[in-house]
Amino acid sequence: MERFTALVDALVYTRSRNGKLRLIADYLRTTPDPDRGWALAALTDGLDFPAVKGSTIRTLLMGRVDPVLFALSRDYVGDTAETASLLWPGPEEATDPPTVAEAVDALARMTRLSVMGDLAALLDRLDANGRFALLKLATGAMRVGISARLAKAAFAQAFDVSIEDVEEYWHGQTPPYRALFGWAADGGPPPHAGDQPLFRPFMLAHPLEEAAPNMAETFAQHWAAEWKWDGIRVQIVHAGGETRLYSRSGDDISGSFPEIVAAFGFPGVLDGELLVRGSHQGGTEGGAASFNALQQRLGRKTVSKAMLADYPAFVRLYDILIHESEDLRTLSWEQRRKMLEAFIPRLDPARFDISPVIPAASLEELAAIRERARDDAIEGVMLKRRDSPYVPGRRTGLWYKWKRDPLLVDCVLMYAQRGSGKRSSFYSDFTFGCWDGDPDQGADLLPVGKAYFGFTDAELKWLDSFVRRHTVNRFGPVRETDRSLVLEVAFDSVHVSKRHKSGLAMRFPRISRIRSDKPAHEADRIETLRAMAKV
Amino acid sequence: MMTGTGLWVRAEARGLHIVPADCWIDPPQPVETALVTHGHADHARGGHDHAIATPETLAIMALRYGVHDRVTPTAYGETLRLPGGVDVTFLPAGHVLGSAQILLEHAGERIIVTGDYKRRPDPTCPPFVAISCDVLVTEATFALPVFRHPPVEHEVNKLLAARAANPDRCVLVGAYALGKAQRLIAELRRAGYQEPIWLHGALERMCRLYEELGVDLGPLRLVADAAKADLTGQIVFCPPGALNDRWSRRLPDPITAMASGWMRVRQRARQRNVELPLIISDHADWDELTATIEEVNPGETWITHGREDALLRWCQLHQRQARALALVGYEDEDD
Numbered sequence: 001m002e003r004f005t006a007l008v009d010a011l012v013y014t015r016s017r018n019g020k021l022r023l024i025a026d027y028l029r030t031t032p033d034p035d036r037g038w039a040l041a042a043l044t045d046g047l048d049f050p051a052v053k054g055s056t057i058r059t060l061l062m063g064r065v066d067p068v069l070f071a072l073s074r075d076y077v078g079d080t081a082e083t084a085s086l087l088w089p090g091p092e093e094a095t096d097p098p099t100v101a102e103a104v105d106a107l108a109r110m111t112r113l114s115v116m117g118d119l120a121a122l123l124d125r126l127d128a129n130g131r132f133a134l135l136k137l138a139t140g141a142m143r144v145g146i147s148a149r150l151a152k153a154a155f156a157q158a159f160d161v162s163i164e165d166v167e168e169y170w171h172g173q174t175p176p177y178r179a180l181f182g183w184a185a186d187g188g189p190p191p192h193a194g195d196q197p198l199f200r201p202f203m204l205a206h207p208l209e210e211a212a213p214n215m216a217e218t219f220a221q222h223w224a225a226e227w228k229w230d231g232i233r234v235q236i237v238h239a240g241g242e243t244r245l246y247s248r249s250g251d252d253i254s255g256s257f258p259e260i261v262a263a264f265g266f267p268g269v270l271d272g273e274l275l276v277r278g279s280h281q282g283g284t285e286g287g288a289a290s291f292n293a294l295q296q297r298l299g300r301k302t303v304s305k306a307m308l309a310d311y312p313a314f315v316r317l318y319d320i321l322i323h324e325s326e327d328l329r330t331l332s333w334e335q336r337r338k339m340l341e342a343f344i345p346r347l348d349p350a351r352f353d354i355s356p357v358i359p360a361a362s363l364e365e366l367a368a369i370r371e372r373a374r375d376d377a378i379e380g381v382m383l384k385r386r387d388s389p390y391v392p393g394r395r396t397g398l399w400y401k402w403k404r405d406p407l408l409v410d411c412v413l414m415y416a417q418r419g420s421g422k423r424s425s426f427y428s429d430f431t432f433g434c435w436d437g438d439p440d441q442g443a444d445l446l447p448v449g450k451a452y453f454g455f456t457d458a459e460l461k462w463l464d465s466f467v468r469r470h471t472v473n474r475f476g477p478v479r480e481t482d483r484s485l486v487l488e489v490a491f492d493s494v495h496v497s498k499r500h501k502s503g504l505a506m507r508f509p510r511i512s513r514i515r516s517d518k519p520a521h522e523a524d525r526i527e528t529l530r531a532m533a534k535v
Numbered sequence: 536m537m538t539g540t541g542l543w544v545r546a547e548a549r550g551l552h553i554v555p556a557d558c559w560i561d562p563p564q565p566v567e568t569a570l571v572t573h574g575h576a577d578h579a580r581g582g583h584d585h586a587i588a589t590p591e592t593l594a595i596m597a598l599r600y601g602v603h604d605r606v607t608p609t610a611y612g613e614t615l616r617l618p619g620g621v622d623v624t625f626l627p628a629g630h631v632l633g634s635a636q637i638l639l640e641h642a643g644e645r646i647i648v649t650g651d652y653k654r655r656p657d658p659t660c661p662p663f664v665a666i667s668c669d670v671l672v673t674e675a676t677f678a679l680p681v682f683r684h685p686p687v688e689h690e691v692n693k694l695l696a697a698r699a700a701n702p703d704r705c706v707l708v709g710a711y712a713l714g715k716a717q718r719l720i721a722e723l724r725r726a727g728y729q730e731p732i733w734l735h736g737a738l739e740r741m742c743r744l745y746e747e748l749g750v751d752l753g754p755l756r757l758v759a760d761a762a763k764a765d766l767t768g769q770i771v772f773c774p775p776g777a778l779n780d781r782w783s784r785r786l787p788d789p790i791t792a793m794a795s796g797w798m799r800v801r802q803r804a805r806q807r808n809v810e811l812p813l814i815i816s817d818h819a820d821w822d823e824l825t826a827t828i829e830e831v832n833p834g835e836t837w838i839t840h841g842r843e844d845a846l847l848r849w850c851q852l853h854q855r856q857a858r859a860l861a862l863v864g865y866e867d868e869d870d
Contacts, residue, residue, distance in 0.1 A: 012801050012805065013812065015810075069679075073845075076800070078802055092685070
C-alpha cells in the first residue's frame with residue numbers, strides 16, 4: 001500500500017500529462033502482481049465495494065471524533081475521505097500496512113454489518129496518506145485526474161508496447177489484469193478475447209496540411225473522398241449474442257442508445273458516425289440534425305420514450321472491421337467498402353445508412369464541393385487511400401480530414417485566467433465577448449466563449465503582458481481586463497445554447513489573430529455571431 | 536477571575552490593551568507604546584512612538600520599517616516595570632528569531648500572551664518556555680484537529696529526494712521571508728546539504744540579518760547573479776508570492792515546493808499550484824496547542840487569531856473556561 005499511496009499523492013500534485021504518465025508507468029513497471037493490477041483498476045474507476053460509502057466513513061468518524069470538530073474540519077478540508085484520513089486517531093507511522101491486494105480483498109469481503117469494524121482495522125494499520133489512498137480506493141472516487149485513456153497510455157509506456165494493442169487486449173479483461181501484465185511485462189501471449197463484444201481501437205485521420213504528398217496527381221487513382229459528419233464516431237460490435245456501442249475513447253455507450261443496439265444483431269464490427277435524424281447537415285433528404293441535437297442524447301443512463309421520439313439516433317457507416325468471424329482489417333479500404341456495401345441491405349435503414357463516397361474526379365473538384373459544404377453545415381471531407389488497411393491510431397499517409405475553413409469573428413478580451421503546469425505563470429485562458437448592440441449607444445459586452453490555444457509562444461507572452469498591464473479587477477486566479485483588446489477568434493461552428501448568457505456556444509474556439517490595430521467598439525456584435533448559427 | 540482580568544487587559548479594536556500601563560500588544564495601527572511579540576508584519580507595524588520588544592525583534596523591525604524613535608530592547612527573562620504597576624517579561628516562543636511570549640504580572644495575576652509559537656525544535660531560535668498562569672492568551676492559527684505537522688526531518692528529506700530525483704530541474708521553495716526560509720535553510724544544513732542555496736532578492740536582507748545575529752546559514756547566492764544553467768539541480772528559495780510569478784520563468788523547469796503548515800490539506804497545495812508540498816510550520820499544530828493549554832493549565836484561556844471555534848470547542852469538551860477574542864487584522868496565509 002505504501003507505493004500506491006505515494007503514487008496517489010504524487011498524482012494529486014502533478015498537473016502535466018507527461019508527468020502523470022511517467023509516475024504511473026514507473027509504478028506499473030516496478031510493482032509486482034497483483035498489486036499493480038488492483039492499483040490500475042482503482043485509478044480507472046474499475047473497483048466497487050458496495051459496503052463502503054461516503055456515509056460509512058462519516059459514521060465511522062462520528063464514533064471517534066467530536067461531531068463539532070469533525071464538521072469544522074470537514075468544512076475546511078472540503079473532502080470527507082481526506083478529513084477522515086487526517087482525523088483518524090491512528091498512528092503517525094504505518095505499523096503494518098496491508099498490500100493493495102490485501103486491502104482490496106478485505107474491502108470486497110466487508111458487509112454492511114462488518115464494515116465498521118473491518119474498515120477501522122484497516123485504517124489502524126496505515127498513516128495519514130495511506131488512509132487517504134485507502135478511503136479513496138474504497139469509495140471508488142480517486143479524482144486524481146486519470147482517464148482510462150491516460151492509464152492505458154501509461155501501461156503502454158511502462159512496457160514499451162503499442163497503445164492500440166493495449167486498448168484491444170484491455171477490453172474483456174478484469175482486475176487485476178494478470179493476463180494483460182503477463183503479455184506486456186513478461187512476454188507472454190496476448191490475452192484471448194474469446195467470443196465477446198469487444199472494442200477495437202479506431203483508425204484516425206491526420207489533418208490535411210497544404211502539401212499532402214502527391215495527392216493532386218494521384219487523386220483519381222488512389223484516393224476516395226467522403227463527408228466528415230458532425231456527430232460522434234462510434235463502433236458497433238456484436239459477438240456472443242451481445243451488442244455494444246462504443247465511443248471513440250472505448251467507453252460503452254450502449255445504454256444511451258438502446259434503439260441502435262437493438263437494431264444490430266449480426267456478428268461483426270462496424271465503424272460509423274452516430275447522428276440524430278434531421279435536416280441540419282446534408283439537407284432534408286437523408287439528413288442529420290446538428291451536433292447540439294445529439295448532445296441531448298449523450299451521457300444519459302435512462303432514455304425516455306420522448307427522447308427516442310424527439311431525437312431518433314442512427315449510425316452513418318464508414319467502415320467494416322469484422323464480418324462474421326472474419327477480421328477484415330488487413331484488407332484494403334476498397335475491398336472493405338465493397339463488403340460494407342454488400343452488408344448494408346441486411347440492416348434496418350431507419351438505424352443504419354452508408355456514408356456516400358463523394359463523386360469527385362480531381363482534388364480541385366473536391367475543393368469546390370467542399371466549399372459548398374458549408375451551406376449543408378457539414379464539417380468537411382475525409383480523404384482515404386483506396387489501398388489503406390484499417391490500422392489503429394493515426395498513421396501518416398493513409399487517411400486525412402479536410403475540415404472546411406473556420407468561421408471568424410472579432411471579439412473583445414474580457415477576462416484572463418492563469419494556466420496550469422508550464423503555463424502557471426501566464427495568463428493563458430481567455431474569455432472574450434461580443435457587443436449586445438451598438439457600443440456607441442451604450443451596448444455591453446456579453447461573453448461568447450473561452451479559448452486557451454491558437455496563439456504562438458511569442459503571442460502568449462505578449463497577451464500575458466497585456467493582461468497584466470490592463471487589469472481592472474481580480475477574482476482569485478482570474479483578471480478582468482479593460483476591454484480594449486480585439487481578438488480574432490476562429491471556430492468550427494456556433495450553436496444556440498440555453499446554458500450561456502449570450503445564448504450561443506462555439507465549437508473549438510481558438511485565438512487566430514491578435515487585432516491590437518482594431519478599436520474595441522469595432523468588434524463584432526452578437527447578431528453577427530447569431531447569424532452564423534444554424535438552428 | 537473573569538472580572539479581575541477583564542479590567543486590566545482587554546481585547547479592543549486596536550489590539551490587546553494593557554489598561555493600567557496604557558500599552559498595546561501587537562497593535563495593527565501606530566500607538567504610543569507597543570509591546571511586540573515578533574517581527575511578522577501582522578504583529579509588528581512601523582510608526583509607534585515607543586516599541587518594546589526583544590533586541591532581535593527590534594532589529595527585524597528596523598530592517599523592515601526603519602528605526603523607531605524610541606525603543607526598549609528587552610532580553611528574554613528580563614523583567615520591565617511598566618507604568619501602572621504592570622511587570623512585563625519576554626519569554627521565548629520558539630516561533631522565529633526574536634519571537635516572544637509576553638508575561639504580564641499585575642495585582643497578583645499572571646497573564647501570558649503567547650503570540651505565535653511552536654513547540655518543535657528550531658535551529659534558528661530558542662525553544663518555547665511553558666510557565667503556569669491565570670490567563671493564557673493563545674494563538675489558534677492551526678487550531679483544527681486535521682493539522683498535525685509531521686517531523687521536520689521527514690519534510691526536509693522529501694525536499695532533498697525531489698532534488699536528487701530531478702537533476703535537470705531545480706527545486707523552487709516558497710517560504711515566508713522571515714523565519715521559515717532561514718529555519719528551512721538551517722535544517723537543510725543540519726541534514727548535511729552544503730551546496731550554495733539560491734535566494735530571490737526579497738530574502739537576501741533578512742538572511743543577512745539572521746547571520747549577523749549569529750545564525751549560520753551556509754553559502755548563500757542570489758538568483759539575480761546566476762545564469763539559468765547555474766541553477767540546474769539547485770535549491771532556490773523565494774517568497775510564496777513569487778512561486779508562480781513571472782520571476783520564476785528565469786529558472787530551469789522548477790519543481791514548485793511550498794513550506795507551510797497549510798500544505799497538510801491537499802486542496803490548499805493544489806490551489807497554489809504546488810508540486811511538492813512541504814508541511815513545515817512555525818506555528819503550534821493541534822496537538823501542541825491543546826498540550827500547551829494542559830501543561831500551562833491556566834484558569835482561563837483566551838483564543839485569538841486563527842480558528843477560534845475549534846479550540847473553544849475543545850476547551851468546552853475538557854471543562855476549561857475559555858473565550859474567543861475578536862481581534863482583527865491577524866491572518867497568516869503564508870505560514
